[in-house]
Amino acid sequence: MIEVTGNMHMHTYYSDGEGSHDEIADAAIEAGLDFIIVTDHNVWVEGMEGYYENKNGRILRLIGEEVHDIHRQPQANHFLAYGVNRSLADFAADPQQLIDQTNAAGGYGFLAHPHDSALPIINEVDLGWHDWDIDRFAGLEIWNYMSNLKAGLVDIWAWLPIRNAYLAKLYALPFADKPERQISTPRPETLAVWDALLAQGKRISAIGGSDAHAATVKIRPFFKRVLYPYAFLFRSINTHLNLPHSFTGDVEHDKMMVLDGMGNGRAWVGYDMPHSTAGFRFTGEGRAQVSMGEEIQLDGSVTLRVQTPANANIRIVRHGEEVASVKNSTELTHIAHKEGAYRVECTIKHAGKERGWIYSNPIYLR
Numbered sequence: 001m002i003e004v005t006g007n008m009h010m011h012t013y014y015s016d017g018e019g020s021h022d023e024i025a026d027a028a029i030e031a032g033l034d035f036i037i038v039t040d041h042n043v044w045v046e047g048m049e050g051y052y053e054n055k056n057g058r059i060l061r062l063i064g065e066e067v068h069d070i071h072r073q074p075q076a077n078h079f080l081a082y083g084v085n086r087s088l089a090d091f092a093a094d095p096q097q098l099i100d101q102t103n104a105a106g107g108y109g110f111l112a113h114p115h116d117s118a119l120p121i122i123n124e125v126d127l128g129w130h131d132w133d134i135d136r137f138a139g140l141e142i143w144n145y146m147s148n149l150k151a152g153l154v155d156i157w158a159w160l161p162i163r164n165a166y167l168a169k170l171y172a173l174p175f176a177d178k179p180e181r182q183i184s185t186p187r188p189e190t191l192a193v194w195d196a197l198l199a200q201g202k203r204i205s206a207i208g209g210s211d212a213h214a215a216t217v218k219i220r221p222f223f224k225r226v227l228y229p230y231a232f233l234f235r236s237i238n239t240h241l242n243l244p245h246s247f248t249g250d251v252e253h254d255k256m257m258v259l260d261g262m263g264n265g266r267a268w269v270g271y272d273m274p275h276s277t278a279g280f281r282f283t284g285e286g287r288a289q290v291s292m293g294e295e296i297q298l299d300g301s302v303t304l305r306v307q308t309p310a311n312a313n314i315r316i317v318r319h320g321e322e323v324a325s326v327k328n329s330t331e332l333t334h335i336a337h338k339e340g341a342y343r344v345e346c347t348i349k350h351a352g353k354e355r356g357w358i359y360s361n362p363i364y365l366r
């Protein structure tokens with residue numbers, strides 16, 4: 001097994017981002033990523049997939065799509081389609097059809113920022129997932145940097161004594177300019193939905209992403225700056241994949257490995273800013289040895305082992321219930337005797353408090 005790190009939610013000027021595909025790839029190389037998947041709104045941009053190189057390195061750039069129904073009122077239900085190779089925007093009005101079309105094309109569909117907060121200061125509504133009568137999607141984007149930041153700023157907006165939009169922006173700027181103080185953990189509601197689906201015996205994979213737009217924030221007449229540049233966000237919430245072997249340089253082959261890894265949950269979501277999450281391990285050992293996204297026969301018991309690349313508070317969770325935990329350690333072992341989906345959560349101290357760090361995909365004990 002080898003590990004690659006990528007970011008799989010971002011926007012260029014083909015939708016509401018401000019950078020080009022090449023600027024994004026340059027930023028991703030600068031941040032040390034191995035791959036990116038660009039997900040513009042309601043457009044699948046052709047001719048952009050492949051290896052991109054500059055003098056500092058090389059990156060695998062893939063193209064997905066963030067689909068949503070532009071006629072829906074209120075706006076909601078953002079859907080990330082990966083590995084489809086064409087736009088699914090025509091199916092946006094019917095979420096189940098969107099999922100089925102993704103699967104039929106051999107792709108993987110994820111619900112983007114399933115729980116979100118409205119942020120009136122920038123006229124943003126709650127863009128969470130609202131139509132839950134769906135099935136057969138590959139997974140959930142359990143942690144979205146920009147959505148998490150938005151939620152942090154909502155609290156600041158709540159104390160605001162005045163409701164004047166210009167003054168509110170002035171007031172919020174120092175908070176918005178220190179984003180790492182607002183980033184906390186994935187939304188508990190999203191983790192609860194995930195655990196409930198896992199408890200029903202479903203396989204639901206988790207990814208995380210930046211949702212980078214690199215928008216220029218303007219407060220006239222004195223402030224004009226990109227608050228969250230691509231390279232900054234690509235050092236934040238990433239998805240790390242376990243692959244059977246290193247990238248070969250063959251685009252189609254390497255693309256299939258990435259899609260297969262993320263679609264089947266051979267991955268963890270890492271907030272790499274406090275400390276890189278590279279090197280994290282979660283394995284299950286019984287008759288065989290397995291890792292995240294894989295199944296193992298229970299056969300009496302399975303030994304679950306967690307290793308982290310820095311001291312953290314570590315928990316193993318089964319269907320929403322903690323089954324083992326340790327504080328300030330790099331290791332945790334638990335002997336499991338029950339069937340089910342076991343996943344790991346780690347928190348770490350950063351920017352003055354305990355924050356989310358690593359969220360693994362499950363190992364399935366059957």
Ligand SMILES: [Zn+2]
Nearest residue numbers: 066078112127
């Ligand atoms: Zn979105």
Ligand SMILES: [Zn+2]
Nearest residue numbers: 009010066211
């Ligand atoms: Zn987005």
